Amino acid sequence: MGESRISTFEFATATTIRFGVGLSRSPDEYALFRGLRVFLLTGSDPSRYEATIQAVRETATVVTIEQTRGEPDTVEIMRLVTEARASDAQAVMSVGGGSVIDAGKVVAALLTNHGALFDYLEVIGSGQPIVHAPAPFAAVPTTAGTGSEVTRNAVIGSTEHGVKVSMRSKDMLPDLALVDPGLCLTLPERATLLSGLDAATQLIEAYTSRKANVMTDALCVEGLHHFSRGFESTVEHARSARGVTGATEDDIDARSRMCVASLFSGLALANAGLGAVHGFAGPIGGMTGAPHGALCAALLSEVSRMNIDHADQHTLQRYQRVAEIIFGEDTTYRDLPDLLYHRVQQHGVDRLSDLGLTPDRYAEAAEKAQRAGSMKGNPVIFSDEQLIDVLERSA
Template sequence: MSGTGFEFATATRILYGAGRLAEAPEAVKALGGHRVLLVTGRDATRAAPLREGLERLGLGTVLLPVAGEPTVDRVREGTALALAERCDAVVAFGGGSALDAGKAIAALATHGGEPLDFLEVVGRGQALTSPALPFVAIPTTAGTGSEVTRNAVLGVPEAQVKASLRGPHLLPRLALVDPSLLEGAPPGVLAASGLDALSQLIEPLLSVRANPLTDALAREGIRRSARSLRRAVLDTPDAAAREDLALASLLGGLCLANSGLGAVHGFAAPVGGMFEAPHGAVCAALLPATLEVNLRALRSRAPAHPSLARFQELAQLLTGQASARAEEGIAWVRELCAALSVPGLGHYGLTEADVPRLVSKARVASSMKANPLPLTEEELTEIALRSR
């Protein structure tokens, strides 16, 4: 846990609430741009009303659909398109993939260079020092929290890994979160994205970089996710459930951007690079075993560690029981994953023979640095095997 000092950084402005999408065109125009690169997911039709609203205000739009999770090559193409079309603002409307692609393009369009110059782990890791194009993030799923984070996760297929561009200039100028955009989302999408959001609330609460501000946000987000996620996936989600999920995702993004994550996301980045696997579903598959191994490691090697008490608090937040023990919280997570039919990593192609290579990649992932304590190779191997 952090000591007396900490930093908290987020989007310049956050708009939250049902129906707020209607405010997006005026908000984009107020940022001063005249020609907008509109980044969407694979299906751009949902963004049609937003595009029409921008054009009614006299803003030109250039469409860039991003099919699947963003890669270095797709970001190169998007940056070239933004420059060729003389775009002076970027709006991303979609899931985390669209948001991360838009974020990266907005930064690279002003900075020059190419993604591998700035990418962590497999790139040159140079700092992004120039302000980005004005960037607006509008999530249509409730999972990644990318609308308020200062990194963009990109796939590098040739290295079979995902890695981040990172820096304060990646923070959006505006994050607009409208829970009504979750209406009609398929149950599988709600499950995967919702469990991603939950893991992005749990890991910052346990993180070695946790601070009082992110602690408060994580507690609120965990309560909301715990009371609404199962109901939203297994029944028809009502407006209250959609609000809980959207806000839990937003709070998770605020937490991870300022307190870091842990071993779940340390594994998720290489898994996503090695296999065609949705990020949220990967995090869900990893969460129960990662919590169990971390708890055992803390008890055996660091019995005075402050994260131990937080495991008990986590159990109380998840179960709603003031007397809940750490193991009961982990059991609650495992039962939730079972109820939501979360597949193991073997579903995406991970075999026992892949585990040593996965562990080797996970050890150097940036998210591992915030795990409650460094895990041994044996412990990491156990997590990978038990998550299959």
């Protein structure tokens, strides 16, 4: 197995990335907002990060605080845009999970670009490029999973169309990605579990992507090491409900490793793309409303099996590395799909049938997945029949 040559690549990310426990509580971190009116978006439980909100208030004028619940759809996003425009906001900040950060990217872009969300959405909208640079935008993640703080797209569900689609622009990369692992110490067990599995899926898919490059490879390998050392401990910490006050140094270290895994997965996927798990997760999420992380966890094992069964030597080498990092030096890539399956099942993650996808919709899911942007990174090109086979095995 010879090494492949280094190909041309490009790498784009947030203007500034700051990482550290407790950083989000420091007003100095929000210098980019000084003198500006800030529209602040949070998740459904802002009590988890009151000190962060207070630190922003000490630096800037917070004109509105909006809570978003679940994964916002086109209607909810346009409501937020209208609210931000009406409040004469000059900058946007998101403190929350991937959906809150994605919503913030859209609000920041539509504060400076006229029109409605549909003018800019891919697939179901006009897909127009944004003309003006978005308003200053800071992303502060409170989960460790999506890496959305360093990606250039926002994933938005359309209830009307039954799909999830993206608004995408390199200009939508945040001006500041502020990653404070201390914010994850209050993340509940299920969110810890599913966001962690999303990060792992993103690292595996970006590493085996046909668009991977030498820089994203380095991030994926390092990210997978941190995932394998931090994941189980963070789930245990969340389950024990030790929270902030009962957190040990080891708990903080584990949360930090998962924040690195998530951050690196975002850096990698934004520049290397993803694969069939995410190719499926977007459309099926739109069809069923099932959480993104749960869909990734349900599909990862069987997509890996199908890829390994049809992969070339180069891709098999990569799956071998993934198997060794997560499950130990003695593991081979042939064991990987079953090991992934057992790891996910051991945590009681739902099967695809429990997430609301019924067999009569497999053909529709496969057809939509074939058109999904993420599918372009998958190392193997599958037929519709093969994709349906993956769904049947994951049911």
